[in-house]
Amino acid sequence: MESIPVMIQYKGNWIEANQYADFEVIGVMIPQNSTYLDILHIIAQEIQVNLEKQNIEIKYQVKIQYLPLKISDDSSFRFYLEIKKKEIDFTMYPLCIVVISDTSQIQTILPDASASISTAISESNRDQDTISIHDRYMSDTFDEIDKATLQACLRLHAINNHYQQKTVKSCQKNIFVKCIDDTCQWYLKASINVHTKQFIIHKQDMNHTCPIETRFSNQKQASASHIAASIKMKYLNVKATYTLVDIRNDMQILHGVKISYMMAWRSRELAFEMLRGKPSLKASITGWQYCKPVIVVDATFLKATFGGTLLVATAQDAAGKLFPLAFSVVDSENDDSWHYFFTKIKQAFQTREGICIVSDRHLSIESAIKRIYPEATHGVCTFHLLNNLKTNFKRNAKKLKEPFFAATRAYTEVEFDYHMKVLDSLNARVRPFLQQIKYERWSRVHSLKNRYKTMTSNLAESLNAAILHVRELPITALFMHLHDLQQEYSYKHRKIAVDTVTTLSIIHEDLLLQNYINSLKLQVKPSSDDIITVLENGKKYTVNIVERTCTCKKFDIDEIPCKHAITFLADKKIEPYAYCSRYYTNAAMLATYSETVYPLEKEEEWIIPEHIKNMIVKPPQHRTRTGRPKKGRYQSKWENPKNDPNQGQCEK
DSSP, X not given: OOEEEEEEEESOEEETTTEEESOXXXXXXXETTOOHHHHHHHHHHHHTOOTTTOEEEEEEOSSTTSXXXXXXXXXXXXXXXXHHHTOSOTTSSOEEEEEEOOGGGHHHHSOOTTSOHHHHHHHHHHHHHTSOHHHHHBTTTSOOBOHHHXXXXXXXXXXXXXXXXXXXXXXSSEEEEEESSTTOOOEEEEEEETTTTEEXXXXXXXXXXXXXXXXXXXXXXXXXXXXHHXXXXXXXXXXXXXXXXXXXXXXXXXXXXXXXXXXXXXHHHHHHHHHHOSTTHHHHHHHHTTSOSEEEEEEEEOOSTTOOEEEEEEEEOTTSOEEEEEEEEESSXXXXXXXXXXXXXXXXXXXXXXXXXXXXOOHHHHHHHHHHXXXXXXXXXXXXXXHHHHHHOOTTGGGSHHHHHHHHTXXXXXXXXXXXXXXXXXXXXXXXXXXXXXXXXXOTTTOSSOOTTOOSSHHHHHHHHHTGGGTTSOHHHHHHHHHHHHHHHHHHHHHHHXXXXXXXXXXXXXXXXXXXXXXXXXXXXXXSSSEEEEEETTEEEEEETTXXXXXXXXXXXXXXXXXXXXXXHHHHTOOGGGGSOGGGBHHHHHHHXXXXXXXXXXXXXXXXXXXXXTOOOOOOOOOOOSSSOOOSOOOOTTTOGGGOTTTTOOOO
16 A cells, blocks of 8 residues: 655644644654544654643645645545545645643543444534534634535534535625525525634524424435445445445434435445546546647457447657547447437536637537537647548649648748748649548648647547457456557656656747757847847747747747747747747646546455446347458558559569
8 A cells, every 4th residue: 555755744833824833743654544543653653752641733735825634534534635646745634733731531532442443423413413504604613614614514514414505606705505494494594704714603503493394304415425434434345345235224213314325326326536537537637638739539340259349548648648538339330429429428417618629520520519519619630631632632642742732731821821832833632622521620720710730630540559459358348458549648648747857848848949059149139128020041930928929939839939039038038838828838737637537446355336247238230250360450542552552563
């Protein structure tokens, strides 16, 4: 089990402005599976405190001068561990220790060794639940509390005291809660302390005047999320057995609330997600927000007994590495398959500003994008488009590659027109064909949204190549391998980000350095504080640093200072990083892999809902072809010269 390095500050005291001062410090390693009792004993041993005679108060701060958070049970300790796991700097969030000589609380903190930890937690919570809200959260009797905790306590109070409440108002500054019966006088109001950003209850009436049958109707406060939060500690051990029947019985015995079987199942699934996240998918959903808003999709055929097609969606992180988003196995590439795939992608990943989807020219993909992602720009893979040109236009086909790719990657209209005229000279029918497809779908300078140099579907093709050897596996083994691949990528790329010490990722730092070297021989003629003219080989380029533009268009499109912009920044002694896209930073790379892709448990330990077990999945309608099974895709003569029937003939 991995351990987390934690700094312990002790022999100090809290002073004004929420500052812990005059302390000594040591470092300890805390196992990730530790409990609150474990950390108490670890700290007591390190600072030499006798827990039978003294009590330890543990607090930490998430920001300087921010109200310290207290660790007092397993739940608050697990929350602290989750924060620490996401922080690279081990000196962040040190534990501040205050030793209190108060033996009256020792028995509560250290229950009998024979009693289980979960029992101790349950008993502790049960005692706290009986305390009325006004005794705990009024400003003159209780410390201020954050909004989420207050709302959780309100729900728990409603459950344990057998009444229902409704939220009349809930915003960043105020909370107003009433009894569900409009005629009842029960209410509670809380508002935020502008200095500490914590909530204080300042008005309430705890006396119910509503009919008993209203109070004792179905308890809506016992939501799946609330039940999940209360039972998640039962599943800290992956081998723990806590069934749906146990959840229903405990809710009725401990809280007097009857819940349905499906409510218990949803609560358990939410508890799993709180502790472990969604396998792979949560890591992808979180990381996608820090990748360039470009999705590349592709399909590859499967070679198992029943055939099928694997659909793939992938993105690119700050370091230019593959970031797989989603996989799906379908019968073939058709309208229904791609419509289903894009529907599921949008449900999971939503949409983003400036989103662009790159693929080949399959008509089903184009149709699905128009229906599911009408806000997205659909870019065509230029490599596939080049093969289309070579197939449709035989004359000078081998000479089309260089001017065509130059036209697709042109930054300015002038440059684009020059290369298009070269194509015209090779074959006059090429331009009308490309105009029919529309320039904005394959040309960088005409693209309606930024493609971030993603001009081909090579990202998805590279992912397909990585799983080439597993396409013969059965579907369950295939998806287990895909999960393992996701886990491997996540770890490897996170390590790259952690080991990177520069502001930008390595490839973009290199690009910035090269632009700086190229800028050294350029001359500058200022027009204003924000606009300059740069002279290069007799040509003039105008840079507007405020609008982040240059007439060479590389600054505009690549979203990183070009050599002309670097000249301006160097002349003004301004750091260039502020003018780089956030998708190029190492901070974005770290955020992309902030979530862990957890390994799959053994199949015999999987928890499968009954309605899934009872499903009957029939094999797809598939006709096995005669002859030797096809192992590879047939390549055109443009991809493989060996397939050219004219190859090897003498040309005279």
